[in-house]
Amino acid sequence: MSIYRSDTSAARMERLGPNTSDRQRTTSKDVRTEHDVLEMAILGLLKDQELHGYELKKLLGETLGPLSSVSFGSLYPALARLEAAGAVKAVEANRPIASIPMTGSLGGERAAYRARGVIRGSRGKKVYGITEQGQRLFEELLVADAQSAGDDRSFTLRLAFARHLPPDGRLSLLERRRAQLVQRLARTRQTIKAGRERLDAYTRSLVEHNTETTERDISWLDRLIAAERSSARRGDRPAAKRSRQTAKTEDSDR
Incomplete structure (x- = not known):
């Protein structure tokens, strides 16, 4: 059990207190499960390569599925939690970020505009990478039992990273x-x-x-x-997956 998971679990129970209702505790557990799923996905992607927040959001949508609705509002708090726990590191980078395509709807354009504003700011300059602590946390989350109502998505995600x-x-x-x-x-x-x-x-x-x-x-x-x-x-071993960056480089060389 990692220090991060133990500390946050203890702190969460302390905040709830002894008089907290079962419903409140269940809700807190469901929120923690959602956090675990998102954090595991982030760490799993960062095992392949360092990524911008925008790139992480795009790949998370592909990894968690179209119904996951991973937003910058959930992604950056998750990255902040992981960074505070020493599970990820953030470094400055100068490589360009792909533009956000127009969506064709007013709501979508507003969301895209806000996202572009985030990318132009300090967050857009950060590249996130996994640390040794993050490696240990990822392994812990990957083998943890999935007992919540989100079993289907949790299993799908674990299977996607089963090569680890x-x-x-x-x-x-x-x-x-x-x-x-x-x-x-x-x-x-x-x-x-x-x-x-x-x-x-x-x-x-x-x-x-x-x-x-x-x-x-x-x-x-x-x-x-x-x-x-x-x-x-x-005695076979699962084939190592190429990093997406390697694939991009090879495709661009063709």
């Missing part, structure tokens, strides 16, 4: 996720069985769709687990 896990860690991640889905499938089937007569056709079709989706996910995990076990028997 040892073979037994990857296998544990996949097996734990499979067990979660098996439990989810059992609950869904019980819901269908208990409420089939009360559900209208549309609600029932949604429940059945969720069941089929979960079944497909379990089959997919079975294939991944089998491949992981086969790879472990052969």
Whole structure:
């Protein structure tokens, strides 16, 4: 357990106090989980290369998915937390930043204008890099159990960075996720069985769709687990991923 995670957990509980309601504690836990997911994604991307805040935002959107809605308002506080904890470092850089494309909507243009203002300021000149403390924190977050309502996104993110896990860690991640889905499938089937007569056709079709989706996910995990076990028997290692900067350089040279 890192100093950063222990300190923030203790401080958070102290702020909540002994008389805090279960709902408040649950809300605090959910916020911490959201922070963990974002911080893990930031650290995972910085393991590949140092990045501007704008570049981080763009890559976070690609990594966390289109529904993640990572904004500068959540990104920079996360970077500030990580920097204060010694997990990331910020250095000045002179390399150019890509322009923000026009969105075609008034709200989008306003957001783009505000983002351009941020980039022109001091933040836009910073390049963030991961530290040794950040490496340890990333490893801690990567292997942590995902028990919140955000399991789906948390698992997807962990799988995206699974190349950084040892073979037994990857296998544990996949097996734990499979067990979660098996439990989810059992609950869904019980819901269908208990409420089939009360559900209208549309609600029932949604429940059945969720069941089929979960079944497909379990089959997919079975294939991944089998491949992981086969790879472990052969002593294979996951191929190292090229840094995005290397890929950009190679593409520009063509």
